Structure formats: structure tokens, C-alpha cells
Amino acid sequence: MSESAERDARHAARMQRKKALIDQKIAEAQDEYGLLLVHSGNGKGKSSSAFGMLARALGHGMRCGVVQFIKGAASTGEETFFRRFPDEVSYHVMGEGFTWETQDRQRDIAKASEAWAVARQLLSDESIGLVILDELNIALKHGYLQLEPVLADIQARPLNQHVVVTGRGAPAALIEAADTVTEMTLVKHAFKAGVKAQKGVEF
Amino acid sequence: MSESAERDARHAARMQRKKALIDQKIAEAQDEYGLLLVHSGNGKGKSSSAFGMLARALGHGMRCGVVQFIKGAASTGEETFFRRFPDEVSYHVMGEGFTWETQDRQRDIAKASEAWAVARQLLSDESIGLVILDELNIALKHGYLQLEPVLADIQARPLNQHVVVTGRGAPAALIEAADTVTEMTLVKHAFKAGVKAQKGVEF
Structure with a gap:
């Protein structure tokens, strides 16, 4: 041979x-049931991975919901793109920019509560197969939302509904409750090396 | 107070x-130029993060290209979804399933070479703003493609073109050449806990 x-x-x-x-x-x-996924860590890809799953779910004919808790200030490419499909994607931008842009804790708390009211509606809608709670971890970490009622609403969702929670610093109880947890770890980042944030990559 | x-x-x-x-x-x-991003590691989200970036880039009006090197056997949700936009996304599924499904090394090598020929065309097309080379790392790791010519083609691409390479076990020289590298680390996975792979989440 x-x-x-x-x-x-x-x-x-x-x-x-x-x-x-x-x-x-x-x-x-x-077993076949809706999963709770958490994307955390300091690396890139927490939100974009959730939006990739959104495309995947749409390819399977699912209806989907998105609530963005923090990033809302900038109109991102994802938002522009997924708003093309209003019958398939229920898209809600609730935050008003990063907290270090707003400088007002009481307003951040009020905005987070409004965002959670929208999330609760999606989490009780049997026709929605996937819900993305983008940057929810940040709202939890800063204490803008309380973890217990948030977790209770997530756990009371329809049996076949998938939920993805993104953001740095996922609370331990959320990780405990999750089916799948991915930590996005920064190995190397162009931004740190002095490269400007790029359209289509960073936003 | x-x-x-x-x-x-x-x-x-x-x-x-x-x-x-x-x-x-x-x-x-x-600086403003096209970035080379690498998504590696054992966790979820390497490919779906790339597809989230695809949605983001489409939202910014960019034309995009996708070459899937390995996963082609199953028609995934992403493929179904992004094929809706043939003028905006040049989508190529070149692999014929995971290597442990095909059991034929010489055929895998031939298929990988065909896939790279398609990738080279995208990498020389000025009108394409983002190229996803999905599971290229697997083809490199198994020696189906040689790293040096692959890297040379990537580095010779148009100045403003972004490239995302996904797959476990990214070679060191690719990490060295990349602008941004993210390691997706598995913290917890439903599949390992005995839950069936779920439509819209895993495929």
C-alpha cells in the first residue's frame, strides 16, 4: 500500500x-423543546451570532421577535436589514444608546422597564419561535432590571420558543437556567490595534 | 443626599x-480598510455570528459572498433564507457534508479545491464587501487545502473587502494574519445534556 x-x-x-x-x-x-441560550464574554459575536440564528430561524419559516435593550441609539445594519420583513420579525429598539452616553440612571431604569414589557409580550406569544433579548445582560448587570421577574417570564414562555440573551457579564442564575452558554473570548481585536470601527463588521 | x-x-x-x-x-x-476576522473555538456561534454580520452588511447595502466548505450536506436555515436575495448574496455550498459522513479523503480534497476556486473569485471581486469562508478552518486542519496559497489569496483581496473565516482549530498563521480573532468557548451545551439538535438553533 x-x-x-x-x-x-x-x-x-x-x-x-x-x-x-x-x-x-x-x-x-x-427531547425537543425551546432552548434558552446565553451569549456572554468580552469577545465579538454575541449579538451577531444571535442575528445569525434569526436568519436561520426565518429560513425555517419561524416568526421571530427582537428587543434591543441598550444599543438603540445607532441604527445598525441588522435593524435596517431585518425591518425589511415586518410580517416575520417583530423588531423593537428600546434602549437609547450605551449607558455611558445617556449619563442618567433613572431614565435608563425607566427605559429598561418599558423594554421588558415588550419582551414579556413576545415571551407570551405562541406564534413566535425565537426571541432575541439583545444586551439584556447589560441591563441586568447595571441593576436596570431585576433578575427574578425576568427569569420567571423567560421560564413561563411557550414550550417550543427559543430565547437568546446576549451581553457581557451574564448573571450566574441566568447561566444556571440556560440550556446552552457560549463565552465569546477576545483573542485579538482590530479596534484595540488602532483600527476604526468598520461598517458591516462592528455596527 | x-x-x-x-x-x-x-x-x-x-x-x-x-x-x-x-x-x-x-x-x-x-485606519479604514477591510478586516480579516477569524471565529474559532469549540463553542456555538462561529458560523451564526458570521451570518449575523452578513445581515448587518446587507443592511448597509453591501454585496456579499458565502462559500460553505464543509456543511453543505444539510440544507440549513441560513442558506434557505439568504438565497432569497440572489442579487445581494452570492451563495455557494461546496462541501458534501462533514468528513465523517463522506469517508473519502481524496474526494474531500477535490471538493475543497473546487470550493477554493469559487472563493478566489469572490476574493478578487471589487463589488463584494464581505466574504464568509464558512468552515474553512476544518478544510485547512484536515489538509484538504494548503494554508500558504489560501492566505496569499486572502491578503491579495480588494482593500475594502471584509473576510470572515470560521471553524474550529484555526491555524496559527491565520490567527497571526487576522485583524480580529474570537474564540467561542463552550460553557454549557444542551446537546451534551441529551437534548436533540433544534431547528432554528443548531441547523
């Missing part, structure tokens, strides 16, 4: 074992 | 310092 053919044969054997393992895991995984 | 008013005042002072720091960083960041 040539060296290359041997390598191919080893590869095929290794992949066969891997396939068997993965098929078994899939067969074992039987 | 009441306890609550004091807390609000401290908050305002802290946020003012934060705003000053951030404004300064933005002023310092002057």
Missing part, C-alpha cells in the same frame, strides 16, 4: 469511528 | 469617565 493510500485508509477508519459516535449521540438526544 | 441619589451620582461619574475613555479610543482609531 502506498503512503498516501495508507493515510487515506487511516483517515477513513478514524472518520468511521467518529460517525458512529456522533450518530449514537444524536439518537440519545430525544 | 439620599442613598439612591448618591448611587445615581456615582453611576453618572463612572459613566462619564467611561465615555471619555471610549471617545478617545475612537478618535485614535483612524
Whole structure:
């Protein structure tokens, strides 16, 4: 057997074992219900990953809801794009910019409460398959919203509804309650190296 | 001063310092050019974050290209969704499923080369503002493609074109060449806990 053919044969054997393992895991995984996902950490991709899931869900014909708790000041590309589909995406920008732009804690609290009222409606709507609560973690971390009622509303949602919560500093109880938690870790960032925030990448 | 008013005042002072720091960083960041981003790690969100950026870029009126190197076997939600916009998104599914499904190394190599030919075209097209090379890292890791010519093509792209490379196990030289690198770290995963892969979340 040539060296290359041997390598191919080893590869095929290794992949066969891997396939068997993965098929078994899939067969074992039987529950089907809406998941609670949390995207946290200091890296990029927390919100954009949620918006990628939104595109994925729309591809499966689901109706979706979005509440942006903090980022609302700037009209982002995602908002412009997903507002093209008003029958499929219920899109709500509730925050008025980052808290360090507003400088007013009482107004931030009032705005966060209004945003949560909208989120509650989405979380009680059986026709909505995916709800994105973008930057909710920031509102929780600053104490603009209380964790207990927020978690209670999330847990009382329709059985098949997925929820994605994004933002740095996810509270421990939210991580505990979640099905899937991803920490986006910054390895290297162009912005830190002196590159301007880029349209289509950062906003 | 009441306890609550004091807390609000401290908050305002802290946020003012934060705003000053951030404004300064933005002023310092002057370059404007297309970025190379790498999404790696074992967590969820590598591909979906890239697809969120795609939505963002479309919201800014950019034309975009996608090459999926490995995942092509299953018709995913993203593909169904983004194929709605053929004038804006040039979408190419080149892989034929995970390597452990195909069990044939020589075919995987041939397919990866075909996929790279398509990627090269996108990477030389001035009208494309964002190119997603989905699961390219997997093709590199298995040696289906050689890193040096791949990197050379990426670095020869139009000045304002952004590129996102996804997949576990990004090679060190790619990380070195990238502007922004995010490691998606698995904290907790429903699939591992025995929950079936969910439509709109996992695929």
C-alpha cells in the first residue's frame, strides 16, 4: 500500500469511528423543546451570532421577535436589514444608546422597564419561535432590571420558543437556567490595534 | 443626599469617565480598510455570528459572498433564507457534508479545491464587501487545502473587502494574519445534556 493510500485508509477508519459516535449521540438526544441560550464574554459575536440564528430561524419559516435593550441609539445594519420583513420579525429598539452616553440612571431604569414589557409580550406569544433579548445582560448587570421577574417570564414562555440573551457579564442564575452558554473570548481585536470601527463588521 | 441619589451620582461619574475613555479610543482609531476576522473555538456561534454580520452588511447595502466548505450536506436555515436575495448574496455550498459522513479523503480534497476556486473569485471581486469562508478552518486542519496559497489569496483581496473565516482549530498563521480573532468557548451545551439538535438553533 502506498503512503498516501495508507493515510487515506487511516483517515477513513478514524472518520468511521467518529460517525458512529456522533450518530449514537444524536439518537440519545430525544427531547425537543425551546432552548434558552446565553451569549456572554468580552469577545465579538454575541449579538451577531444571535442575528445569525434569526436568519436561520426565518429560513425555517419561524416568526421571530427582537428587543434591543441598550444599543438603540445607532441604527445598525441588522435593524435596517431585518425591518425589511415586518410580517416575520417583530423588531423593537428600546434602549437609547450605551449607558455611558445617556449619563442618567433613572431614565435608563425607566427605559429598561418599558423594554421588558415588550419582551414579556413576545415571551407570551405562541406564534413566535425565537426571541432575541439583545444586551439584556447589560441591563441586568447595571441593576436596570431585576433578575427574578425576568427569569420567571423567560421560564413561563411557550414550550417550543427559543430565547437568546446576549451581553457581557451574564448573571450566574441566568447561566444556571440556560440550556446552552457560549463565552465569546477576545483573542485579538482590530479596534484595540488602532483600527476604526468598520461598517458591516462592528455596527 | 439620599442613598439612591448618591448611587445615581456615582453611576453618572463612572459613566462619564467611561465615555471619555471610549471617545478617545475612537478618535485614535483612524485606519479604514477591510478586516480579516477569524471565529474559532469549540463553542456555538462561529458560523451564526458570521451570518449575523452578513445581515448587518446587507443592511448597509453591501454585496456579499458565502462559500460553505464543509456543511453543505444539510440544507440549513441560513442558506434557505439568504438565497432569497440572489442579487445581494452570492451563495455557494461546496462541501458534501462533514468528513465523517463522506469517508473519502481524496474526494474531500477535490471538493475543497473546487470550493477554493469559487472563493478566489469572490476574493478578487471589487463589488463584494464581505466574504464568509464558512468552515474553512476544518478544510485547512484536515489538509484538504494548503494554508500558504489560501492566505496569499486572502491578503491579495480588494482593500475594502471584509473576510470572515470560521471553524474550529484555526491555524496559527491565520490567527497571526487576522485583524480580529474570537474564540467561542463552550460553557454549557444542551446537546451534551441529551437534548436533540433544534431547528432554528443548531441547523
